[in-house]
Amino acid sequence: MAHTPHKVGGDICSQMLPPEVLPAEPRPPSEAEIDGLWRVFVAIGETWQNTVHDSAGLRSSWLDFLTQKCVTRPSYIGEYSSALSVFEELDRTHGDAAMDTLFFHSGVNSSTPPTTRLAHAKQYVVDEFIRVQIVIGGFKNFIVPDPPAERPDHIVNHRGFVAGSRYNRVTPVRVAIEQTP
Amino acid sequence: MSADQTRVGYEYIIIGSGVAGSTLATQLLEANPLTKILMLEAGPVVPMKDRRYWWDYVVSYKKPYTHCYDLAGDNDSVGRTPWVSEGSRMMIYGGSTVHWGGWSMRFKPEDFHLFSNTGGGGDWPYGYDELEPYYCRAESYLSVGGDDRDPWRSKPYPMPAYPWTISDGEMVEAFQSLGITPGKMPMARARKCMATGTCKYCPVGARFSGSYILDDLLADPRFVNFTYLGSAPAQRLECEGSKAKVNWVTYLDPTTAEEVTARGDTVLVCSGAYEAPKLLQRSVSTAWEEGIGNDHDLVGRYPVSHPFLSVSGTKPDNPERWIQEYDFPTLMSRTYDTEAQQQNGKIFLMKDANYPSVDIAAQMINGRTRAEVDRVVTGERSMHLSAFMEEKGSWSDRFTAAKGTTRFGLPRTKIDFSHPADFTARAQKNLGYMTAVLREMGYQNLNPQIGSQDGHHTSSTTRMGVDPTEGVVDENLRVFGTENLYVCSNAALPNCAAVNPTLTLVAVTLKLADHLLGRDGEVSV
Ligand SMILES: Cc1cc2nc3c(=O)[nH]c(=O)nc-3n(C[C@H](O)[C@H](O)[C@H](O)COP(=O)(O)OP(=O)(O)OC[C@H]3O[C@@H](n4cnc5c(N)ncnc54)[C@H](O)[C@@H]3O)c2cc1C
Ligand code: SF4
Numbered sequence: 001m002a003h004t005p006h007k008v009g010g011d012i013c014s015q016m017l018p019p020e021v022l023p024a025e026p027r028p029p030s031e032a033e034i035d036g037l038w039r040v041f042v043a044i045g046e047t048w049q050n051t052v053h054d055s056a057g058l059r060s061s062w063l064d065f066l067t068q069k070c071v072t073r074p075s076y077i078g079e080y081s082s083a084l085s086v087f088e089e090l091d092r093t094h095g096d097a098a099m100d101t102l103f104f105h106s107g108v109n110s111s112t113p114p115t116t117r118l119a120h121a122k123q124y125v126v127d128e129f130i131r132v133q134i135v136i137g138g139f140k141n142f143i144v145p146d147p148p149a150e151r152p153d154h155i156v157n158h159r160g161f162v163a164g165s166r167y168n169r170v171t172p173v174r175v176a177i178e179q180t181p
Numbered sequence: 182m183s184a185d186q187t188r189v190g191y192e193y194i195i196i197g198s199g200v201a202g203s204t205l206a207t208q209l210l211e212a213n214p215l216t217k218i219l220m221l222e223a224g225p226v227v228p229m230k231d232r233r234y235w236w237d238y239v240v241s242y243k244k245p246y247t248h249c250y251d252l253a254g255d256n257d258s259v260g261r262t263p264w265v266s267e268g269s270r271m272m273i274y275g276g277s278t279v280h281w282g283g284w285s286m287r288f289k290p291e292d293f294h295l296f297s298n299t300g301g302g303g304d305w306p307y308g309y310d311e312l313e314p315y316y317c318r319a320e321s322y323l324s325v326g327g328d329d330r331d332p333w334r335s336k337p338y339p340m341p342a343y344p345w346t347i348s349d350g351e352m353v354e355a356f357q358s359l360g361i362t363p364g365k366m367p368m369a370r371a372r373k374c375m376a377t378g379t380c381k382y383c384p385v386g387a388r389f390s391g392s393y394i395l396d397d398l399l400a401d402p403r404f405v406n407f408t409y410l411g412s413a414p415a416q417r418l419e420c421e422g423s424k425a426k427v428n429w430v431t432y433l434d435p436t437t438a439e440e441v442t443a444r445g446d447t448v449l450v451c452s453g454a455y456e457a458p459k460l461l462q463r464s465v466s467t468a469w470e471e472g473i474g475n476d477h478d479l480v481g482r483y484p485v486s487h488p489f490l491s492v493s494g495t496k497p498d499n500p501e502r503w504i505q506e507y508d509f510p511t512l513m514s515r516t517y518d519t520e521a522q523q524q525n526g527k528i529f530l531m532k533d534a535n536y537p538s539v540d541i542a543a544q545m546i547n548g549r550t551r552a553e554v555d556r557v558v559t560g561e562r563s564m565h566l567s568a569f570m571e572e573k574g575s576w577s578d579r580f581t582a583a584k585g586t587t588r589f590g591l592p593r594t595k596i597d598f599s600h601p602a603d604f605t606a607r608a609q610k611n612l613g614y615m616t617a618v619l620r621e622m623g624y625q626n627l628n629p630q631i632g633s634q635d636g637h638h639t640s641s642t643t644r645m646g647v648d649p650t651e652g653v654v655d656e657n658l659r660v661f662g663t664e665n666l667y668v669c670s671n672a673a674l675p676n677c678a679a680v681n682p683t684l685t686l687v688a689v690t691l692k693l694a695d696h697l698l699g700r701d702g703e704v705s706v
Pocket of ligand 1: 197198199200201222224268269270271272273274280282283451452456460636637638669670671681682686
C-alpha cells in the first residue's frame with residue numbers, strides 16, 4: 001500500500017511532485033501573489049517574535065529577493081503560485097493555526113528532497129523566507145534581545161546583512177574593547 | 182608556421198586571466214593603451230555582482246562558480262602526503278581571486294633568505310627591501326587595510342583596519358597574557374565594502390577580484406588592441422629560430438576546439454602554480470628536450486603550500502550570544518612568524534572566522550520555538566585558533582602532467598608530495614603554542630589537529646633563483662635560457678613563507694610590469 005507522507009492539509013498538500021523547482025517562465029510576481037506571500041513572511045516575525053515592531057522595515061529587501069527569484073531562471077513563479085494554493089488549503093483545514101502548522105507541525109524534513117506540494121511550499125518558500133528574514137535583520141533580536149538605547153540598530157552584524165560602509169561612524173559590528181599591546 | 186597562423190601577431194600573449202595576468206595587462210595598457218595583447222584563459226565566465234546569484238548564495242550557500250574548481254578525478258596525488266586540490270584554485274574569467282579571502286600579509290625580511298637561514302627551501306635572488314616599494318603599491322592596488330605598527334613597513338596602509346569583533350576580545354587577552362602580539366588581519370576590501378559578510382560572492386564588488394580588473398579592461402574604449410579569449414587553453418609553447426626566442430603559443434580555439442597558433446613578441450605565463458610548470462614541461466622540442474627551461478630538471482619541483490593547523494575548544498555556554506559578525510577573520514598574530522621559528526617552520530596565527538557560530542535560521546526551519554532557539558544561541562560555544570605553517574619544499578616533490586585532459590582542456594596533474602619525516606613533530610610543537618592559547622581562555626575539550634595539505638597556496642613550482650641550477654626563472658621572472666618568456670605566478674616564489682601569497686604575487690607582478698616597460702628601479706607609489 002502506498003505510504004501517505006503527511007497528514008497535514010488536504011489533497012493539494014499531499015499531492016506528489018518531483019523534487020526539482022517547478023518549471024515556469026520568468027515573470028514578475030503579481031500584486032496578489034506578493035500580498036499572499038508577504039503574509040507568510042510577516043507571520044515568521046510574529047511567530048518567533050524577532051522583528052521588534054513589525055516586518056515592514058524588511059519589506060524592500062524581501063521584495064528584491066522575491067523579484068529576483070521570479071524574473072531570473074530558474075524562476076520560482078511556479079513554486080510561489082503552488083505555495084499559495086497550499087497556504088489557502090491550510091487556511092481551510094487549520095484555520096487560525098495554519099501558520100503554526102506550517103512552521104512547527106508540517107512533518108516535512110527539510111534536509112530531504114521535497115516530493116509533495118506541501119514539502120515544496122515548506123522548503124522552497126517558507127524555509128527560504130526564514131533565511132532571508134534572519135539575514136536582512138531578523139537575526140538582531142536573537143543576538144541582542146535588549147539593545148542599549150545609544151545603539152539601538154547597527155550594533156551587530158550577520159553574514160548577508162548589509163550593515164553599512166566601513167567608513168560609518170558607527171562600527172557595523174560589536175567590537176572588542178581594544179587594549180594597548 | 183603557415184602564413185595563416187602568423188596573420189595575427191601580438192606584442193604580448195598572456196596565458197591566464199587571474200590576478201597576475203589581469204594586473205600585467207592593466208599595467209601594460211595603462212602605460213601604452215594601444216599595446217597589442219592576446220589573453221588566453223582556459224575557464225568560462227561567471228557573472229559577478231548578480232543579485233539573483235547573491236540571494237541564492239545567502240539563502241542556500243550555493244556559490245555560482247563551483248563548476249570551475251578541480252574535480253576529485255582531475256589530479257593524481259601519488260606521494261606519501263595526500264595533496265588536496267578540490268576547491269584550491271579556479272579555472273575562470275579572473276582566476277582564483279574570484280573566491281579568495283583577501284587576507285593580504287607581506288612576507289617578512291627573513292623569508293627572502295630561507296635557504297641561507299635554515300639550509301632548506303629557496304632564497305630569493307633579492308632582499309625584502311627591493312620588493313618593499315612594490316608591496317606599498319600592491320596594497321594600494323588591492324585596497325588593503327591593516328594596522329601600521331609592523332616595523333618592516335615604510336608607509337601606512339592605504340585603508341584602515343577592520344576592528345577586532347567582540348568574540349576576538351577574549352583571545353586578544355589570552356594572547357597578551359602569553360606574550361603573543363595580537364594584530365589586525367590585513368584585508369583587501371575596497372571603500373565600498375558594506376559589511377554584508379558574504380565575501381565568497383560579494384554583492385557590490387568590494388572584495389578585489391581579477392574579474393573586475395578584466396571587466397574594466399574590456400569596457401575601456403582606449404584599449405582597442407586588447408583581445409580576451411575565454412575557454413581557450415594554451416597547449417604548448419614553441420621557439421622561433423633560436424632556443425631563446427619563445428614566440429609561439431598553441432591553444433584550443435573556443436568554438437572549434439581545434440589547435441590555433443598565435444605569435445607574441447613576449448609570452449607571459451600567468452597560469453598559476455599547477456599549470457605553469459606543466460606548460461613548460463609539455464613544450465618539448467629538439468632545442469628543449471625536457472621542456473622549456475627544464476635543462477636542469479627543476480620545472481615542477483619544490484612545490485609548497487601551507488599545512489593547516491587548528492585547535493578547537495568549547496565552553497558550556499555563550500551568554501554574550503557571540504556570533505561571527507564578519508565573513509573573514511579580524512584577529513591574527515605573527516609572533517611565531519619570525520626568523521627564530523624558521524627552522525621549525527613558522528606559523529601565522531588567526532582566529533577562525535567561522536566560530537563561534539549559530540545557524541539561527543536552521544533552528545527555525547527545523548521547527549524550534551523562540552525559547553528553544555534562544556537556548557541554542559546561549560548554549561555551548563566553540564572557538565578555533567588556526568594557523569598556516571611554512572614549508573621548505575623538496576627537490577623530490579614534483580608537479581607533472583598525468584594522463585588525460587580536464588574539462589577545461591588542460592592536462593590532469595600528477596602531484597608527488599611527501600612531508601619530511603620530522604614534519605609531524607614540528608607541527609605538534611606549533612600546535613602546542615596554539616593549544617596554550619585556548620587553555621588560557623578557559624576552553625575545554627581541546628582538540629589540536631593537523632589539517633590536510635591543500636593546494637590553496639601552491640607555490641615555487643618554477644621558482645626564482647640566481648642561476649639556472651637553482652631556479653627556473655631569474656629575478657625578473659624570465660625563464661633562464663630564454664629572452665622573452667616569463668612566468669608570473671606563485672610558481673615563481675622561492676618559498677611561500679607562513680602567509681597567503683597573493684599580496685607578494687601582486688608586488689612581483691608590478692615589479693615585472695616595470696621591467697617590461699623599461700622602468701626598473703623607478704617605482705613610485
Ligand atoms: C579558498 C581560497 C582562498 C584564498 N584566499 C586567499 C587569501 O585570503 N589571500 C591570499 O593571499 N591568497 C588567497 N588564496 C590564493 C589566491 O587565490 C592565489 O594566490 C591567486 O589567486 C593566484 O593568482 P594567479 O593569477 O597566479 O593564478 P589564478 O588566479 O589561479 O589564475 C590562473 C588562471 O590561468 C588559467 N589557466 C591555467 N592554465 C591555462 C592555460 N594553459 N591556458 C589558458 N589559461 C590557463 C586558469 O584557468 C586560471 O583562471 C586563496 C585560495 C583559495 C583556494
Ligand atoms: S563584507 Fe565582503 S561581501 Fe560584504 S561588501 Fe564587504 S567585501 Fe563584499
